[in-house]
Amino acid sequence: MASQPQDIHELMRRREYSAGFVTAIESDTVPPGLSEDVIRMISARKQEPEWLLEFRLKAYRRWLRMEEPKWAHVHHPPIDYQAISYYSQPKSFKDGPKSLDEVDPKLLETYKKLGIPLKEQEMLAGVAVDVVFDSVSVATTFKKKLAEAGVIFCPISEAVREHPELVRKYLGSVVPFGDNFYAALNSAVFTDGSFVYIPKGVRCPMELSTYFRINERNTGQFERTLIVAEEGSQVSYLEGCTAPQRDENQLHAAVVELVALDDAQIKYSTVQNWYPGDEQGRGGIYNFVTKRGDCRGKRSKISWTQVETGSAITWKYPSCILRGDDSVGEFYSVALTHHRQQADTGTKMIHVGRNTRSTIVSKGISAGEGQQSYRGLVRVLESADNARNYTQCDSLLIGDRCGAHTFPYTEVRNPSARLEHEATTSKIAEDQLYYCRARGIGEEEAVSMIVNGFCKEVFKELPMEFAVEAGKLLAVSLEGAVG
Amino acid sequence: MLEVKGLHAKVEGKDILKGLDLSVRAGEVHAIMGPNGSGKSTLSHVIAGREGYEITAGSVQFDGRDLLALPPETRACEGIFLGFQYPVEIPGVSNLTLLKAALNARRKYRGQPEIDPGDFLAWVRDRARLVKIDPKMLSRGVNEGFSGGEKKRNEILQMLVLEPRLMILDETDSGLDIDALKIVADGINALRSPERATLLVTHYQRLLDYVQPDYVHVLARGRIVRSGGPELARELEQKGYGWLEAA
Ligand SMILES: Nc1ncnc2c1ncn2[C@@H]1O[C@H](COP(=O)(O)OP(=O)(O)O)[C@@H](O)[C@H]1O
Ligand SMILES: [Mg+2]
Numbered sequence: 001m002a003s004q005p006q007d008i009h010e011l012m013r014r015r016e017y018s019a020g021f022v023t024a025i026e027s028d029t030v031p032p033g034l035s036e037d038v039i040r041m042i043s044a045r046k047q048e049p050e051w052l053l054e055f056r057l058k059a060y061r062r063w064l065r066m067e068e069p070k071w072a073h074v075h076h077p078p079i080d081y082q083a084i085s086y087y088s089q090p091k092s093f094k095d096g097p098k099s100l101d102e103v104d105p106k107l108l109e110t111y112k113k114l115g116i117p118l119k120e121q122e123m124l125a126g127v128a129v130d131v132v133f134d135s136v137s138v139a140t141t142f143k144k145k146l147a148e149a150g151v152i153f154c155p156i157s158e159a160v161r162e163h164p165e166l167v168r169k170y171l172g173s174v175v176p177f178g179d180n181f182y183a184a185l186n187s188a189v190f191t192d193g194s195f196v197y198i199p200k201g202v203r204c205p206m207e208l209s210t211y212f213r214i215n216e217r218n219t220g221q222f223e224r225t226l227i228v229a230e231e232g233s234q235v236s237y238l239e240g241c242t243a244p245q246r247d248e249n250q251l252h253a254a255v256v257e258l259v260a261l262d263d264a265q266i267k268y269s270t271v272q273n274w275y276p277g278d279e280q281g282r283g284g285i286y287n288f289v290t291k292r293g294d295c296r297g298k299r300s301k302i303s304w305t306q307v308e309t310g311s312a313i314t315w316k317y318p319s320c321i322l323r324g325d326d327s328v329g330e331f332y333s334v335a336l337t338h339h340r341q342q343a344d345t346g347t348k349m350i351h352v353g354r355n356t357r358s359t360i361v362s363k364g365i366s367a368g369e370g371q372q373s374y375r376g377l378v379r380v381l382e383s384a385d386n387a388r389n390y391t392q393c394d395s396l397l398i399g400d401r402c403g404a405h406t407f408p409y410t411e412v413r414n415p416s417a418r419l420e421h422e423a424t425t426s427k428i429a430e431d432q433l434y435y436c437r438a439r440g441i442g443e444e445e446a447v448s449m450i451v452n453g454f455c456k457e458v459f460k461e462l463p464m465e466f467a468v469e470a471g472k473l474l475a476v477s478l479e480g481a482v483g
Numbered sequence: 484m485l486e487v488k489g490l491h492a493k494v495e496g497k498d499i500l501k502g503l504d505l506s507v508r509a510g511e512v513h514a515i516m517g518p519n520g521s522g523k524s525t526l527s528h529v530i531a532g533r534e535g536y537e538i539t540a541g542s543v544q545f546d547g548r549d550l551l552a553l554p555p556e557t558r559a560c561e562g563i564f565l566g567f568q569y570p571v572e573i574p575g576v577s578n579l580t581l582l583k584a585a586l587n588a589r590r591k592y593r594g595q596p597e598i599d600p601g602d603f604l605a606w607v608r609d610r611a612r613l614v615k616i617d618p619k620m621l622s623r624g625v626n627e628g629f630s631g632g633e634k635k636r637n638e639i640l641q642m643l644v645l646e647p648r649l650m651i652l653d654e655t656d657s658g659l660d661i662d663a664l665k666i667v668a669d670g671i672n673a674l675r676s677p678e679r680a681t682l683l684v685t686h687y688q689r690l691l692d693y694v695q696p697d698y699v700h701v702l703a704r705g706r707i708v709r710s711g712g713p714e715l716a717r718e719l720e721q722k723g724y725g726w727l728e729a730a
Contacts (some may be wrong), residue, residue, distance in 0.1 A: 016497035060601055086520050155612055188681065209560075301720070325498040429571070430534075431571045432571055432573050433565065434533050434534070434555065434571075435570070435571040435573070435625075436573070436581070436584075436585075437532070437554065437555040437556045437559070438531050438532065438533075438555050438556075438558075438559055438564075438565050438567075439555050439558060439581065439584075439585035439588075439641065440559035440560045440585045440592070440645070441557055441581075441584045441585055442588065442589050443554075443556070445584060445588070449573075449576050449580065449581070449584060450573060450576060452573070452575070452576070453573070453574055453575025453576035453580075457575075477665050
């Protein structure tokens with residue numbers, strides 16, 4: 001999911017290089033299981049400074065005393081944390097299929113439906129790609145532009161080496177190492193992710209990650225992303241990919257931290273399509289993510305937009321802490337569950353500063369036997385005079401074996417707060433479908449059109465290119481949902 | 484063009500159409516009148532292909548093809564258009580999106596390429612002008628928050644854009660003021676041609692003042708109980724349906 005700004009040459013070199021290393025270090029490859037020794041080894045392997053090792057160890061010790069959250073409206077067989085290998089060398093392209101001919105035709109069909117270019121398909125499917133690749137020059141050009149603007153955008157492990165003072169200052173400052181079970185685990189064992197730093201007054205000259213998306217083949221199981229926007233700066237960050245991503249790691253527990261200082265704005269968009277498993281739910285990814293934004297400065301703004309169609313199980317609550325006076329938090333979400341997928345998502349808006357405002361728009365779509373819960377918390381602290389929240393939760397059911405559940409929580413400790421909540425649950429009405437069909441539009445296209453209409457308020461928050469892809473993604477994800 | 488023979492249809496176990504015959508040739512305009520609940524909308528939906536009707540006897544043919552075997556989208560692509568008595572709202576889906584999808588579905592059905600986006604816009608704007616629909620309304624959600632009159636005009640707009648061969652208009656004139664009625668009538672007349680046929684379901688003579696029918700039928704108790712020329716409609720206007728229902 002994280003993206004890395006290095007160009008393809010570099011990426012290939014690194015992979016080849018580490019692949020060459022494998023035999024040499026194979027003897028001390030980390031065996032499955034988690035212990036302080038394993039964490040020390042990861043940290044040593046990455047040549048990390050002492051403070052980071054301490055951070056990991058503290059998190060690990062806390063994690064040992066924690067329990068998996070039980071309250072989420074999802075069910076899965078117990079995860080054996082000692083059966084996971086917490087550090088493995090990046091895979092070589094040599095391990096992958098030699099050409100698209102060797103790739104699961106079903107996956108290719110989906111890529112085709114999504115209109116993903118051939119070269120990109122090869123990257124996604126893990127085919128050893130020719131080094132002469134169109135995007136190389138594109139990536140290099142953009143990298144240069146970012147550097148000119150003073151923007152730092154690099155893998156977090158590189159940031160630890162190159163900008164230790166920044167990472168140390170902000171890492172864990174939004175999601176503390178002991179925040180929750182999965183965040184603690186991530187803090188103990190994270191191996192990669194992205195770091196973004198936008199200097200004072202800089203408007204990031206491009207949307208981060210669109211062009212680097214294709215590099216994200218080797219996504220980590222425990223990713224760590226940190227974005228810091230200095231005073232008056234602005235950035236839009238795109239995460240994810242519409243193409244279904246397969247990964248042999250079933251458990252994914254990422255942490256994303258955003259920090260916005262005075263007048264800064266961060267827009268974080270996610271289109272996530274992890275492999276959801278087959279119709280029986282086999283082989284799908286468990287996605288347990290902690291995402292939190294801290295509007296630390298006055299008049300700062302953090303906006304989360306997400307389109308979730310993947311994973312067997314999703315557990316995720318992008319949140320905003322509205323600390324600065326007049327700061328603004330937004331959450332726009334589309335979540336789709338089909339077949340046996342389960343999603344427990346929502347957001348938390350914590351109003352701390354005065355005149356803070358938050359908006360929540362959540363659109364849930366369930367089809368097949370998909371189960372979906374929206375869980376939203378709006379908390380207004382005593383200090384938050386004149387806080388405002390608007391929450392809108394709409395659920396759309398396709399068929400009668402799926403479900404949608406809404407759990408809005410509010411905690412208000414300041415009487416000047418004004419909270420509005422609207423919720424609707426609707427079925428795709430027979431008469432809407434019939435109306436479209438009576439105009440000549442086939443059933444599947446009609447469903448996808450109606451669903452896209454339902455999601456419009458969220459899609460319009462996405463960068464244009466992503467919005468188009470997200471629309472297609474929903475259409476493909478809903479295939480076979482009716483009839 | 485359209486041949487309905489001995490049609491019996493049930494809704495939720497209740498007999499609604501009980502042996503209906505109707506024959507419409509290209510170029511003709513037929514008006515169907517009749518009391519509320521007599522089965523006019525049922526007939527329209529059975530022709531358009533709505534699910535939930537049980538056809539227990541009879542047949543419906545369109546250009547010699549068995550219409551009842553086709554899904555609604557295929558019937559539409561074959562050139563059947565139903566202007567709904569109660570047009571449906573589809574929030575978030577713009578009128579343009581719906582029209583483009585509908586137009587391209589037809590083109591695909593005929594093996595033609597998708598319409599050029601520029602040509603499409605020009606075509607829709609041109610048609611919108613005919614029914615006095617503000618171009619701004621085109622980007623609004625389908626019938627979303629439209630007034631009753633706007634919804635009806637929007638049905639006519641869709642019809643003008645799609646240029647069907649058989650137009651079925653189910654009480655499109657109900658609830659319209661006189662100006663809107665004229666607009667709707669102009670829309671229908673604009674498409675009148677020797678290749679096309681029209682089925683006007685209406686309660687009122689006033690629409691027929693603007694769209695001259697060739698035949699008028701009275702539907703009562705699930706059957707056509709009387710057929711005639713335009714003069715039948717005027718007679719109904721004076722006498723009501725009572726004398727026919729008793730017959
Ligand atoms: N979905 C339905 N379920 C039950 N009864 C229906 C349904 N649709 C129509 N009907 C009944 O069928 C009869 C004919 O209705 P309709 O075709 O709408 O009449 P009209 O359009 O002539 O007013 C009425 O008695 C109506 O109540
Ligand atoms: Mg009716």
